[in-house]
Amino acid sequence: QVQLVESGGGLVQPGGSLRLSCAASGSIVRIYSMAWYRQAPGKQREVVAYINNDGSTNYADSVKGRFIISRDDAKNAVYLQLNSLKSEDTAVYYCSASVTTTGGGFNDYWGQGTQVTVSS
Numbered sequence: 001q002v003q004l005v006e007s008g009g010g011l012v013q014p015g016g017s018l019r020l021s022c023a024a025s026g027s028i029v030r031i032y033s034m035a036w037y038r039q040a041p042g043k044q045r046e047v048v049a050y051i052n053n054d055g056s057t058n059y060a061d062s063v064k065g066r067f068i069i070s071r072d073d074a075k076n077a078v079y080l081q082l083n084s085l086k087s088e089d090t091a092v093y094y095c096s097a098s099v100t101t102t103g104g105g106f107n108d109y110w111g112q113g114t115q116v117t118v119s120s
Contacts, residue, residue, distance in 0.1 A: 006021065006094065009114030016085050035097075067081060
């Protein structure tokens with residue numbers, strides 16, 4: 001079993017910044033890609049950003065130039081720096097990771113989510 005725990009969400013004014021963190025633990029052999037998703041009320045979950053194990057990154061068009069994804073393999077962690085926040089960024093943010101486990105599996109795992117609310 002692999003557990004992902006997000007933190008860092010909260011209430012921020014438009015134009016402000018937040019830093020989200022996600023730490024993975026459990027029966028991890030290797031983590032491949034890690035990603036951040038978000039789900040706004042009444043909307044489907046969407047990809048925000050992901051980072052591969054070679055360090056390459058990809059971003060949704062809506063957040064390019066504003067958000068930065070990074071990872072710390074020593075800590076099994078992924079981070080998302082959210083800058084120049086807009087009201088439309090309001091959502092529950094989830095981290096995910098593609099992981100091989102000691103049981104021989106290769107699956108995507110998800111955190112419980114952290115709420116980001118952008119409002120004046």
